[in-house]
Amino acid sequence: MQQAKTLSAHPARRVRWMNRDRAIALLMIAPSALAIAVFVYGFIGWTAYISMTDWRGLAISTSFVGFDNYLTIFSTGRFQTNIRNLIVFTLFFLASCLVIGLLLAVLIDSRIRFEGFFRSVYIFPMALSFIVTGVVWQWLFAPGNWPNDPTGINLLFKQAGLGFLQAAWTTDTNVVPGWRIEGLRTRIGIPMAMIPVVVAAVWQMSGFVMAMYLAGLRGIPDEIKEAARVDGATEWQVFRNITLPMLQPITLSAVIILGHISLKIFDLIITMTGGAPGNNTEVPGLYMYEITFKANKFAEGAAVAMVMLVVVALLVVPYLIYNRRTEVER
């Protein structure tokens, strides 16, 4: 991208398709390009191929079975539950992160004291690994034998005299509203045990969104806002009609970054709930790990992996196309 820009900026130097500069540049990127071709795209292709074979057991088998494995996994109640959980997790996680991140950014941007301190406090959880977050929040959200002998957050509530706030948290088996639809082997709704998992994920990532928004807010020229105020706009109108629209590219980037984390989530959930209760917090990443490495159903595991790839691609590819278009416009 950078290379293309410099070249087009100096049209005089663009003599032949291959000059010395270009050759060296290509030479430099060749090793990594090749490595990516083999170890990323090659293996994606391999996984796609495996997902259409009947490879079960430890010995590789390459008989072609078409989309059978996809039909198998989509017909299991477990994978349907996984997909439901993934949608719920992603929606709640994205929405909460964006709202809280924006709120924090606006607060910090309002020239408060100790700004640097608060900024660090909010962004600090991002320095942790999801594994650590998962373990710590698992302890916090373990309900214990509540309401009489609680642990974690429930114990805090009890000691603070807020006993009525105690809940089953990660052990809540309810799915709200839990509709059953003919032909689906899972219940439609929000698995309540997923809420604590979302809280932990938001705790970790909202600081990052705050940092992005803060950069965005600082990038909005004061003159525009001043001009609006001079024209008699209220602070809310300024925020609504100037700040928010100008933050739109930031929001888009945040959605893409958080979205691909969320759709591939594995480490947080395996440490925090392991997918329990039942499969109520299980996501495709966990399912893939289990059926591939525990049940030795390598082909079905590969099919789950391909579904995950497609889901992430649905999010990322339009963004890349959009990005390319806007760059061309510039």
Place this chain on the structure above:
Amino acid sequence: MSATRWLKLFGVFSILALVLAACGGAPATTQPTAAPAQPTTAPAPTGGGKLEIFSWWTNAGEADGLNAMFELYKQQNPGVEIINATVAGGAGTNAKTVLKTRLQGGQPPDSWQVHAGKELTAYVDAGQMEPLTQFFKEQGFDKVMPAKLLEQITYNGEIWSVPVNIHRSNVLWYNIKIFQENGLTPPKTIDDFFTVAESLKAKGIIPLAVGGKDRFETPHLFESVLLAVFGPEDYPKLFQPGADWSDPRVRQAAEIAKRMLEYSNSDRSSLGWADAAQLVLDGKAAMTIMGDWAHGYFIGKGAKVGVDYGYAPAPGNEGVFMWLSDSFGLAKGAPNPQQAKAWLALCGSREGQDAFNPKKGSIPARTDADVSLYDEYLQYSIKAFGSEKLVPSIVHGAAAPEAYMTEYGNALNVFASDLDVDAVVEALQDAVKDLK
């Protein structure tokens, strides 16, 4: 030379390098697989070389036991360098992930830890193990291990691994103080269990502690219920290919398990098996049904058997010993077959098993162990293993292949959450397709 040609040349070299690197992973290093036969009963000194042993024994007792065996091995085979390849975590799941990757890449360790019984059939089917029936005869293992055990670890007419230890899965652990204070005795039958549970519940004590975080606790509980309902003759038949799970007794077992879970702690899914055991030790719960690694856990916590906690067969499991076993096999294409055979000879020997098991907190797979080396519970267990009926555990790899274990386990984990008898019966019937 022009830039274009340089580029082409470079490209060719890069591709070559990558191809070579990829080939490096293939079994280019395979050594002769036909291991020289070892006719001696005592392992011959191997005179140097290396030995790679792969396991997930990293915790206190088990790692000590493994090291005790390594010490013995070094005495018997001076000069052999032992590579102790361990991968911690996930009750072996993480280790198996690494192992399977290595096997597929054609880089097997000489010998690896595997649950004896059906779990290892996947490796056998993939042609990754050497049969050991002849080796068993040479070493005389077939005479000192129970015939029933040998029968249950035989697959395709051959024995494939050497059991190092035996754990018992169907044990009821209880808090002695609670039982004494309430004038109760450990329940012998399922009906007893519910009587005891009801009177404990009335006093505000959790009758049964059950975990769920390690994803095997409810499946584990259910295998003892299945055994109680089906009995030692019919229970093993449930894991034959094409077994009949439409038997009404499956539903009966599920109903019992449902009632049992209703007498257990509601925060099951946030507790591991050890947390559940801790509830019993703390006097918050009265009983838990767990394998005898719980005994190791209690001892580690400084509790005394017979004082703080007691043991009994799981309700309805009297006179039946549900076993699981860690074992070691011989890799096909093992880099050091001779050293590996010396290792297997040690694993199956009385000396090796008596060095390993008291530390691991399990009993030897041989029936001629030196009983004086073991503590009270283990002595009881050794006696039971020698005299009671033996049936294999599902959850711990003895009775069924891994694909089935996964389906069975998930069915029961979902059951632990929604207590839906219809659903679990349907899921269990569905899982039969993975029995083979």
